Amino acid sequence: MSATLCGPDSAATVASHRCRVVEHSWVNRRYRHIRLEADAPIARITKPGQFYQLRCPATETEQPFLLRPMSVYGAGPEDGRIEFLYNVTGVGTRAMASLPVDGHMEIVGPLGNTFTFRPDFKRILVVARGVGLATMAPLIQQAADAGVAITAVMSARTREDLMEQEFLRGANAQVHSVFDADGSSSVDAVEVLMRNLIGQQRPDAVYTCGSHRLLMLLQRVLADYPEVVGEVAMEQRMACGMGVCLSCVRLFDCDGDKHFLRVCREGPVFSIREVVGEVEFG
Numbered sequence: 001m002s003a004t005l006c007g008p009d010s011a012a013t014v015a016s017h018r019c020r021v022v023e024h025s026w027v028n029r030r031y032r033h034i035r036l037e038a039d040a041p042i043a044r045i046t047k048p049g050q051f052y053q054l055r056c057p058a059t060e061t062e063q064p065f066l067l068r069p070m071s072v073y074g075a076g077p078e079d080g081r082i083e084f085l086y087n088v089t090g091v092g093t094r095a096m097a098s099l100p101v102d103g104h105m106e107i108v109g110p111l112g113n114t115f116t117f118r119p120d121f122k123r124i125l126v127v128a129r130g131v132g133l134a135t136m137a138p139l140i141q142q143a144a145d146a147g148v149a150i151t152a153v154m155s156a157r158t159r160e161d162l163m164e165q166e167f168l169r170g171a172n173a174q175v176h177s178v179f180d181a182d183g184s185s186s187v188d189a190v191e192v193l194m195r196n197l198i199g200q201q202r203p204d205a206v207y208t209c210g211s212h213r214l215l216m217l218l219q220r221v222l223a224d225y226p227e228v229v230g231e232v233a234m235e236q237r238m239a240c241g242m243g244v245c246l247s248c249v250r251l252f253d254c255d256g257d258k259h260f261l262r263v264c265r266e267g268p269v270f271s272i273r274e275v276v277g278e279v280e281f282g
C-alpha cells in the first residue's frame with residue numbers, strides 16, 4: 001500500500017480558517033488565481049498535494065451548498081498566505097470568481113496526504129494536464145528548492161491553455177509540451193515520449209495529475225521500471241472531504257488485495273501502480 005497514507009496526527013492540524021482575499025485575477029480565459037491571507041500560520045503546515053475545502057460565497061442567484069475541494073497551488077512566503085489556481089466551471093467556482101480583493105472566504109484544511117519525495121532524488125518526472133498543473137506546482141517548487149532536476153511533460157488542449165509559467169513559477173525544468181490541437185497529446189505519441197524519457201533519464205520518481213488517460217499510460221510504462229516511484233494525485237468528486245461520507249471511494253489493488261480507499265482521507269496521492277482503472281462487476 002502507498003507509503004503516503006495519512007498518519008494519525010495529520011488530522012490534528014485540520015481547522016477552519018477565515019481568510020482575506022489579497023489578490024484575485026484571471027490567468028487565462030478559464031483559470032483564476034486567488035491568494036488568501038489566513039487567520040493562522042497555515043503555510044508551514046501545508047504540504048504539496050494537500051487540499052482545502054473551500055466555502056464558496058453565495059451570490060444573488062446561486063447558493064453553493066457543499067464545500068469545494070481545491071489543491072494548494074502555493075503556500076507562503078508569509079505564514080498565512082495560501083494560493084489556489086482554479087477552473088471556473090460551475091456554481092461554486094463561478095461564485096468564487098466574484099470574490100473581491102479584501103473580501104473574505106472560509107477554508108477548511110489542510111486535508112489529505114502528500115507525495116513521496118526525497119531531497120536525495122537526482123531527477124523527477126512530472127506529467128500534468130489541465131488543473132493537474134495547480135496540484136503539481138508545489139511539488140515542482142519543493143524539487144527545485146532541493147536542487148533535484150525536473151523534467152515536466154505538460155499536456156493541454158492548445159498552446160493558449162498551457163500555463164507553463166504558472167506551473168514552473170521560475171523553477172528550472174526540461175519541458176515537453178503536448179497538445180490536442182496537433183495530435184502530440186495522443187496516447188500513442190505520449191507513450192513513446194514517456195518510454196524515451198524514463199528509459200534515458202531514469203528519474204527516481206514519476207508524478208502525475210489531471211488525466212485518467214495519462215495515469216493509465218504511466219501505469220503501463222512503469223510496469224517496466226519497478227525501481228521508479230510512481231504517484232498520482234487523484235481528483236474525485238467528493239462531499240465532506242474528511243473521510244466521513246465515503247462519496248469519494250475508489251478501488252485500489254495493493255499487492256493483490258483489493259481495497260476501497262477514500263480519495264480525501266487515504267489520498268489524494270496514491271501509488272500509480274495500485275489504481276484500478278476499470279471496475280468489473282459480476
Ligand SMILES: Cc1cc2nc3c(=O)[nH]c(=O)nc-3n(C[C@H](O)[C@H](O)[C@H](O)COP(=O)(O)OP(=O)(O)OC[C@H]3O[C@@H](n4cnc5c(N)ncnc54)[C@H](O)[C@@H]3O)c2cc1C
Pocket residue numbers: 051064066067068069070071072084085086087088089090091092093094131134135234235236237238268
Ligand atoms: C482533491 C481535489 C483537488 C482539486 N483541485 C483543484 C484545483 O486545484 N483547481 C481546480 O480548478 N479544481 C480542482 N478540483 C476540482 C474542483 O473541486 C471542482 O472543479 C469544483 O468542485 C467544481 O465546483 P463547481 O461548483 O464550480 O462545479 P459544479 O459542477 O457546479 O459542482 C457541483 C458539485 O460537484 C462537485 N465537483 C464538480 N466537479 C468536481 C471535480 N472535478 N472534482 C471534485 N468534485 C467536483 C463540486 O464540489 C460540487 O459539490 C479538485 C478536486 C479534488 C477532489
